Amino acid sequence: MRASVLSDWLAQRLDRGNGQPIYRQLHRLLQQAILSRELPPGSKVPSSRLLAQELGIGRNTVTQVYEQLVLEGYVSSATGRGTFVADSAPDEIVGVPDAEAPAARPEPAPLQARRALSTRGARLIAGAGVSKRQWGAFMPGVPDVTKFPARVWSRLHNKYWRRLRPDLLTYAPGGGLASLRHALADYLRTSRSVRCTPEQIIITTGIHQSVDLAVRLLSDPGDVIWTEDPCYWGVRSVLHVSGLKSRPIAVDEEGINPSADDLAQPPKLMLVTPSHQYPLGMVMSLARRRMLLEYARQNQCWIIEDDYDSEYRYGSRPLASLQGLDTSGQVIYVGSFGKTLFPGLRIGYLVVPEALAESFATASAELYREGQLLQQAMLAEFIAEGHFTSHIRKMRTLYGQRRQTLLDAAAHRYGDALPAVGGDAGLHLVMQLPDGSDDRRVAAAALERNIVVRPLSGYYAQPGLAPSGLLIGYACVPDEEIAPAFNTLADAIDATLPEFA
């Protein structure tokens, strides 16, 4: 839809008789047109005077709606040149307001809303990718929590609560419980070739807090961070709200692949997923690892290595971590127990260079006022008693089978027509959709059938130019439900892309 036909489109949809204020209807319709890309990024919207005239409504109403959209980050206005759809509009299907559906509760008054959120707050909300659904086929990134050894966990819980230790119930000293840091240092050394002392390990509540801490300690507002393109949407919000500018760097089959132009402007930080790129799944080559480390050393940048899902590989053995190759103390390694045990546990960790260990521990206590030491003590014992590695082994076998079941179901329905990539590791794979097809519409159609998948394009910096595909998480789906759920998903694909039906 070109902007010039916008007023017709709006006029057909505005409904004076449905009891909703015109202000609110117009606001939602414009949001919808922008989120659905019907009003593409960069396009100009009509002047408030013109639009008010063509719709036969007050100019003040239009002005207020435009101001609200500016605050929310949907459009930006340049004095004297007009109002334009923002370049990076919010890019997730979840949370798209439905102009037709009646609202569950009254909308805040325009005046109140206009002064409500700060610029960074409005941008955060407009770009939020988080989903209300966190369980069910085919939720990516969620492990099968029903297989967690609950009895062992309860036994440990009862043991620690039977004899109360006050030091485990009060605030944590910075960095977390010593026994957990020791257990982790051992585990990471043997399984991931991470070289560190226990003091270099900082316990956090997960990757979000780990990245938040690293970014706040190591960068200032306006600093540039390289992110892989595509990358995990959740971390983008954490980076932006701390004032960082992210520069999306393309990936190829060897991982992050900075161009000469990129290399000419060294960033302050880079955030990479060497073990298997998120979400596409390729492993960063050794040559690329060496290049990155040398570049970081020469240009004094920090590398944040997100070793996401490295425990789950179904074919070849993983390469050692980037941290293990680092000889100049420039890699911050982050990991979590969210995918190996259960997400709700909220325990993650950083491994920081020795020179930074004390600052990170202090800052963590100062900023987050940590606790949960009793849970950390349980986890340390869980690891020391061998339950952690045996649980991972068990789940690796199970997930490998589920992955194969999913691949079989896909091949049975589509043959080679919709190839899957990135399935050598992790808890999801990516099914490619035909070029030019709208993966967001497919995901929305699947959600209507109670199937959660995520559109691949939403992980790219410019969703409009991104490849089309679906992230399909198989880990939390019981074996016997995989094929039926895939068929339901396929019905949604076929209904949305009729050329495949």
Add this chain to the structure above:
Amino acid sequence: MRASVLSDWLAQRLDRGNGQPIYRQLHRLLQQAILSRELPPGSKVPSSRLLAQELGIGRNTVTQVYEQLVLEGYVSSATGRGTFVADSAPDEIVGVPDAEAPAARPEPAPLQARRALSTRGARLIAGAGVSKRQWGAFMPGVPDVTKFPARVWSRLHNKYWRRLRPDLLTYAPGGGLASLRHALADYLRTSRSVRCTPEQIIITTGIHQSVDLAVRLLSDPGDVIWTEDPCYWGVRSVLHVSGLKSRPIAVDEEGINPSADDLAQPPKLMLVTPSHQYPLGMVMSLARRRMLLEYARQNQCWIIEDDYDSEYRYGSRPLASLQGLDTSGQVIYVGSFGKTLFPGLRIGYLVVPEALAESFATASAELYREGQLLQQAMLAEFIAEGHFTSHIRKMRTLYGQRRQTLLDAAAHRYGDALPAVGGDAGLHLVMQLPDGSDDRRVAAAALERNIVVRPLSGYYAQPGLAPSGLLIGYACVPDEEIAPAFNTLADAIDATLPEFA
């Protein structure tokens, strides 16, 4: 000490024979001189050329030390005018480096350290107030966790782990578990006159995360926030790292007391403790509450109400919350279970105006990727079954007795010479020390005797001009240990302030 005698002072203390590099000795001595206020804020330090000459060391060494101190926020340098001690130097005794003590591990090389922390990171570390000690007499702000009803808690834990519910083990939808939000809405309405629906309650990990979320959603870098002077040091770090400028506002016996000059410059936010001022303990008068609310309404500021320790009052009944008086949706109410149950639990909450509820829930999920729903389910049931209110009742009686035991011990030793204030509520009281006495030295002397108290001056924006006193937490000290521990503290006071011996 004037800056002009600095080189003599340094020359006496630098020790070429002790095996520590001169760079490091000089760095620590200067830090010490600044932290101890011997080099007062704003004073000029000698040029690197002059200091190098007078100490007979290399000028490069001095230059590097100055650069390091700039990065750490101790001094700032103005081109052409020289180098000056920063206005707001780090103000906590904890973490003051000891120039004499040998370091536990090797210091990072100057080059590495120089590029290590960002400006905001260095400032955070330099100003960090967090203590390594979190348990023992007289730790302020820590409840008696040994009285927590561990059996009830274990029973609830076992109940939820016996029949695994996957939705409680995965990520949380924004805002937290519905049952806990319902239980809290009921509790806050009856006990604190907070008026809200469950949807207006956002579960967090505590006051730090609550304030972080509010500040990021409602303000932008450079915005001004009013803080009470004195106030809780921990929140100051959270505010600063998000780019806020805090304007300290004096308090009187009616609570925060903005001057005409303050009122002429409306802030974006204000952070207040109306129930009992932290750490001094006065209750904000009704007139002051009405004035604040009206001022906020007229100037469209947000008020963050920290209802800290409101459950523990030993005399009169508390006034209703500020939130309950707010008719225009400008108050963000924050509270936590850290003091009523146990700090390590890490569950707190915000109550936000209706118009902001959805944005706060989304932002919380997006920024922090919450979990711990099983623990939230346990807590909701703990509240619903009445254990929460009965535990508070029990602890209020216990803490009231301990408070009296402490007051008796103080009166027995000092009579009226060192009066205590702020003891009508909460878990600590403030013992006033004579004007001009150094409460930081007293606290350090107490710590040598294994007694933790906090110097009152550290809670003020300008510790050098602040009243002298000690925060003494009595809640976590067993009854029979209070008098002996106070006598040990008194020995430290007498040794430091001989006029009282």
